[in-house]
Amino acid sequence: MFTRRVAVVGTGYVGLTTGACLASLGHQVVCADIDTAKVERLRRGVVDILEPGLSELVAEQVTAGRLSFVVGASSAVSGFADGGDGSGQAEVVFLCLPTPMGVGGVADLRAVEAVVEETRELLAPGTVVVNKSTVPVGTAARTAELLDRADVAVVSNPEFLREGSAVHDFLNPDRIVVGCDTAEAAERVAALYARLGAPTVLTDASSSELMKYAANCFLAMKLSYVNAMAELCERVGADIGDVTEAIGYDRRIGQAFLSPGPGWGGSCLPKDTHALLQVADAADFEFRLLRATIDTNTRQRQRIVDKVRQAVTGRRTGSLTRVRLGLLGLTFKAGTDDLRDSPALAIAALLRQAGADLVGYDPALVGDPSNPDKPARTEVDGVPLVADPLEAAQGAEAVVVLTEWPVFRTLDWTAMAGVMKQPIVVDTRNLLDSATLRRAGLTGIGLGRRDTGAA
Numbered sequence: 001m002f003t004r005r006v007a008v009v010g011t012g013y014v015g016l017t018t019g020a021c022l023a024s025l026g027h028q029v030v031c032a033d034i035d036t037a038k039v040e041r042l043r044r045g046v047v048d049i050l051e052p053g054l055s056e057l058v059a060e061q062v063t064a065g066r067l068s069f070v071v072g073a074s075s076a077v078s079g080f081a082d083g084g085d086g087s088g089q090a091e092v093v094f095l096c097l098p099t100p101m102g103v104g105g106v107a108d109l110r111a112v113e114a115v116v117e118e119t120r121e122l123l124a125p126g127t128v129v130v131n132k133s134t135v136p137v138g139t140a141a142r143t144a145e146l147l148d149r150a151d152v153a154v155v156s157n158p159e160f161l162r163e164g165s166a167v168h169d170f171l172n173p174d175r176i177v178v179g180c181d182t183a184e185a186a187e188r189v190a191a192l193y194a195r196l197g198a199p200t201v202l203t204d205a206s207s208s209e210l211m212k213y214a215a216n217c218f219l220a221m222k223l224s225y226v227n228a229m230a231e232l233c234e235r236v237g238a239d240i241g242d243v244t245e246a247i248g249y250d251r252r253i254g255q256a257f258l259s260p261g262p263g264w265g266g267s268c269l270p271k272d273t274h275a276l277l278q279v280a281d282a283a284d285f286e287f288r289l290l291r292a293t294i295d296t297n298t299r300q301r302q303r304i305v306d307k308v309r310q311a312v313t314g315r316r317t318g319s320l321t322r323v324r325l326g327l328l329g330l331t332f333k334a335g336t337d338d339l340r341d342s343p344a345l346a347i348a349a350l351l352r353q354a355g356a357d358l359v360g361y362d363p364a365l366v367g368d369p370s371n372p373d374k375p376a377r378t379e380v381d382g383v384p385l386v387a388d389p390l391e392a393a394q395g396a397e398a399v400v401v402l403t404e405w406p407v408f409r410t411l412d413w414t415a416m417a418g419v420m421k422q423p424i425v426v427d428t429r430n431l432l433d434s435a436t437l438r439r440a441g442l443t444g445i446g447l448g449r450r451d452t453g454a455a
């Protein structure tokens, strides 16, 4: 079997998934992080992030002897047992580092720069350095400049995995994209994934870097469009579920990514839309469509607050002061415990600002009794958390569903109704069955839905 010695620097969602999945494809992988405690936990098989199948895959690959963890990028680069060719050096080094939004929405590349600095002298001739993080166009060129090693190629190989289905997405990609100005290096990286049999686009580094933004911004645009369409449905008496189902059958549109919600969030879409806007501004290009995509999303949060206000007080201008609200779901989407740029938290902040008393419940934040590293959270961003949805509903003038956790569908809504002060549920994910709510004596208010009415 074709195998390579692969170093992965950074053990966040992307890095850990990349490391474990590449090991499962037969490669020899050493993953590095600067966080010593995290590396210790990973060595003990403790995976901090909630990601289906990831901890099992990590354990399996560690046991198989293909995956190990070290502290620091330099240890990963030279952390291999001699592969028989006299070298304990990595052949391919993946950079899976955070690229947070810096000043003015520009991606902050300090983590990438620090690792390049640390490993520059250690890389064996012929090593390929691969950037997997979403980075501005020109980063591969900039990395090559910083490395200043004519015998080391820098490749862009963006990752498309979604949180909550990272392992599945990595192993079942719609496509692999590898960008490099040296064809041989691009082919070497593409070969790592050969067993996946996915369509592969080999291109130059700039096109590869830009296409990742192009994909995420297109997805964001699709969602802003759907949220705007849901609002229009309310105004003209149409149903967004029927509209999206019908347009989704058009293969050019597709059914995926058409659910209205409280706005898109998470660690990628907000960061990437702002970063691409910066790229456009810097290139003196007025990207109106992208700006409108972001503005529509910002407005969506206020729209949800207005909906809650109307539902609870019966008036567009009613006061939410000391109105108790139970929030169901705080993570940015279901299937993850990630709170980064969560629309739920942004809406909670607006509701608090409007004077509401909030109590939150999220199934991913109640802790894991079998894992001492995962205690229950008691509050998040000033919102007190409870361990049971019924407790969140206690005395509430409305329950607001903010994350599409499937478990909310099957709650005992009659019991929920029994403890609430007013029988109102604002369902910002159109998750709940309206007939079930009605039977429980509750008024459900969704987004653009014919059968739940519009507030």
Ligand code: UGA
Binding pocket: 134, 159, 160, 161, 162, 163, 164, 216, 219, 223, 256, 257, 258, 259, 260, 261, 262, 263, 264, 265, 266, 267, 268, 269, 332, 333, 334, 343
């Ligand atoms: C996103 C992309 O989907 C991945 O392809 C990409 O690799 C990743 O960013 C990245 O750049 O690393 P992710 O941030 O994990 O993945 O989350 P998504 O599943 O895309 O959801 C983003 C937001 O859109 C969430 O707030 C979610 O609730 C919202 N959403 C998604 C909707 O409101 N409706 C939908 O139909 C789908």
